[in-house]
Amino acid sequence: MRLRPIPLLLALCVVAVSAASLVGVRNAARAANGAVASKAGSGPRYGLSTVGLSYPFAAAIAKGFSDAAASAGARAVVLDAKGDVQKQANDIDDLIAQKVAGVAVMPIDSVVAQGWVRRANAQHVPIAAVAALVGDPRTRAIDDVYPGLVALASQDEVAAGRAAGTLAATWLPRDRVARIAIIEGAAGFPEVEQRARGFRLALDAAGLRYRIVASQPGNWTSEGGEAACQNILAARPDIDLFYNEADDMVIGCARAVRAAGSSARLLGVGGSKLAIASIKAGAVDGTVCFKPEALGALAFEALHAKAEGASRFRTYPIPAVTRATVGECVGQW
Numbered sequence: 001m002r003l004r005p006i007p008l009l010l011a012l013c014v015v016a017v018s019a020a021s022l023v024g025v026r027n028a029a030r031a032a033n034g035a036v037a038s039k040a041g042s043g044p045r046y047g048l049s050t051v052g053l054s055y056p057f058a059a060a061i062a063k064g065f066s067d068a069a070a071s072a073g074a075r076a077v078v079l080d081a082k083g084d085v086q087k088q089a090n091d092i093d094d095l096i097a098q099k100v101a102g103v104a105v106m107p108i109d110s111v112v113a114q115g116w117v118r119r120a121n122a123q124h125v126p127i128a129a130v131a132a133l134v135g136d137p138r139t140r141a142i143d144d145v146y147p148g149l150v151a152l153a154s155q156d157e158v159a160a161g162r163a164a165g166t167l168a169a170t171w172l173p174r175d176r177v178a179r180i181a182i183i184e185g186a187a188g189f190p191e192v193e194q195r196a197r198g199f200r201l202a203l204d205a206a207g208l209r210y211r212i213v214a215s216q217p218g219n220w221t222s223e224g225g226e227a228a229c230q231n232i233l234a235a236r237p238d239i240d241l242f243y244n245e246a247d248d249m250v251i252g253c254a255r256a257v258r259a260a261g262s263s264a265r266l267l268g269v270g271g272s273k274l275a276i277a278s279i280k281a282g283a284v285d286g287t288v289c290f291k292p293e294a295l296g297a298l299a300f301e302a303l304h305a306k307a308e309g310a311s312r313f314r315t316y317p318i319p320a321v322t323r324a325t326v327g328e329c330v331g332q333w
Helices: 019-032 056-071 085-097 113-122 157-171 190-205 222-235 247-260 273-281 292-305
Strands: 035-037 045-050 075-080 102-105 127-130 178-184 210-217 241-244 265-267 286-288 320-322
Touching: 045 056, 045 085, 045 292, 056 075, 056 292, 075 085, 085 102, 085 113, 102 113, 102 292, 113 127, 127 292, 157 190, 157 241, 157 265, 157 286, 157 320, 178 190, 178 222, 178 247, 190 210, 210 222, 222 241, 222 247, 241 247, 247 265, 247 273, 265 286, 273 286, 273 320
Parallel strands: 045 075, 045 102, 102 127, 178 210, 178 241, 241 265
Antiparallel strands: 035 075, 286 320
16 A cells, blocks of 8 residues: 545536636646646657555656656656545546557556456557556566556565565564564555565565564554554554554554554665655664655656567565665655
8 A cells, every 4th residue: 555535526517718718627627536637748648547646655656657758758647546446447447538648557456457457458558557566466476467568667565575574584583483563554455465475475584483463454644554553552562573564654653652662663665755764863663665756757668668678577676774774765755
């Protein structure tokens, strides 16, 4: 994993304005509705539908996408779904209707996104997914790219969970059953299930005796992570480890752990700048290093080349890092 739906707005009546004024009004309206167009490049236009630009991770993907478009002499149109599935559906329909050269989408709901792929295909508009798969995440492997997509540019979320679980297994007690709490993202996002599944697979492979004694959503935010960890610690002060499915949540969870005087280990996912700084300071124990700008660039490059001669699944290495190895992770968000 977030945001609240924001209605479509602005019915504008503009009479007797200059062409320059009209462009300014249109740009203001698009910005108010969550649209950001890159200024660089005069070539073909490529669209990116994000889950929400208020999320630093999504904003970093948009930056990578826009930078790659500019480098190719193209223009990027970034639409902000603001966490609203219906708005994202409308945004994608708008991009398809505009006959952009290609559409990349960070799907809020991977199952609903199947219909968006079919609509793009029907209009012969290339479409790629970025950061999350299209299709049922419980039954579809990450590298089994949904039919009709030019490509999926994503970290392997199950592998990310596995990297987190492998690291956690080195910290947890072996002489008793370890007590673990999971702070999830938000309902509907495929990475919630995938990161948890990989985490458990790694713990099982390590032969660790453990129990997931609590699991609560943190809704991808620092405040949500703090509240969830506070609630869990009030009922279970004996937690050995909090596995937070995103770095924003682990930062909030760290505040709750310190306030409660808990000795629980803290593990995140994402490689955010703040999490890396917190690991260096000893406030967080580890994270899994993501590179969202690279994802945005990979999605654009796949659309631009229509993935000719390349795998439709595009990814990069995602190591888990601790204070001893955090220098290997350069935060991009």
